[in-house]
Amino acid sequence: MTTITRSSPIILIAGHWLGAWAWDDVLKHLTADQPGAIAMTLPGLDGDDPGRATRTLDDQAAAVLDVFARLGVSEDQPATIVAHSGANAPVSLVLDRHPELIRRVVWVDSGPVATGSVFAPDLPEEVEELPLPPLDVLAQQASLEGLSAGVLERFQARAVPQPAPVLHQPVELTNDARRKVRTTLVCCSMPSAQVLELARAGHAMFAEVAQIEHLDVLDLPTGHWPMWSRPRDLAQAILSAASRVD
Known part of the structure; x- marks a missing residue:
C-alpha cells in the first residue's frame, strides 16, 4: 500500500480567477x-501570458501533467492533487487520463465533474473572458464567509479573468478508473451531510461523488475560499488527507 513520503508531492490548484499565489497562506503551514x-x-x-484568453481545458490538463513530469511523479511515486472550486474540470480530465499517477485527490469545496459538463453553456460565444464579478454579485454565487476586507481587496486586485474557452469546453471523460482514485472531500460552504445527500439523490452537480469507490469527507465550516479564511486548518486537512494509507 502506497504511503506518503517527503518525495511524494502535493500539488495545489486554485479555482477560477486565481493563480498559485492564492495558496501562499496555506503553504506557510503545509510545507513545514x-x-x-x-x-x-x-x-x-x-x-x-499574452495568449491567456485562448487557453483551454486541454491546455490546463496538459500543464498539470507537465508539473507531474517535472516533479518525477510516476505510478510508483504518485502525487496528491488538491483542487479548489473551478479547478475541478481540468483535474477531472487528469484523473480520467492518468489515474495511475494520483494517489489521492482532495477536492476543496469542490468535486469531480461528470462527462459532458460545461461550466458556462449560456456564455455568449463572442465573450473572450470572464472577469471576477463585483463582490455583491460574487456573494450570491459563493459564500464569502470569513474573508476580511483586506483579503477581498487582494482578491479583486490580483484576480485574472477566466478564459472563455475553459468555460465553453465540454469535459469528456471515458475512463472509469478515475473513480477508483482515493478521494477526500473538504466541505466548507456546504456541510458534507448535505453534499452526500445530494449525491445520492443524483443532483447533477454532485452525481459523480456517488460513483467514487474510496471516499472520505471532512467538514471545514467556512466560506468558499478556505485558503484565506482558515489557511492553517486547511493545511492540516490537506496533510491529513495526503497522509492516509487506507
Whole structure:
C-alpha cells in the first residue's frame, strides 16, 4: 500500500480567477511538514501570458501533467492533487487520463465533474473572458464567509479573468478508473451531510461523488475560499488527507 513520503508531492490548484499565489497562506503551514507541496497556476490564469484568453481545458490538463513530469511523479511515486472550486474540470480530465499517477485527490469545496459538463453553456460565444464579478454579485454565487476586507481587496486586485474557452469546453471523460482514485472531500460552504445527500439523490452537480469507490469527507465550516479564511486548518486537512494509507 502506497504511503506518503517527503518525495511524494502535493500539488495545489486554485479555482477560477486565481493563480498559485492564492495558496501562499496555506503553504506557510503545509510545507513545514511536507516540503514537497507546491502550488501551480493553470494556463489562462497567468496575467503575464499574452495568449491567456485562448487557453483551454486541454491546455490546463496538459500543464498539470507537465508539473507531474517535472516533479518525477510516476505510478510508483504518485502525487496528491488538491483542487479548489473551478479547478475541478481540468483535474477531472487528469484523473480520467492518468489515474495511475494520483494517489489521492482532495477536492476543496469542490468535486469531480461528470462527462459532458460545461461550466458556462449560456456564455455568449463572442465573450473572450470572464472577469471576477463585483463582490455583491460574487456573494450570491459563493459564500464569502470569513474573508476580511483586506483579503477581498487582494482578491479583486490580483484576480485574472477566466478564459472563455475553459468555460465553453465540454469535459469528456471515458475512463472509469478515475473513480477508483482515493478521494477526500473538504466541505466548507456546504456541510458534507448535505453534499452526500445530494449525491445520492443524483443532483447533477454532485452525481459523480456517488460513483467514487474510496471516499472520505471532512467538514471545514467556512466560506468558499478556505485558503484565506482558515489557511492553517486547511493545511492540516490537506496533510491529513495526503497522509492516509487506507
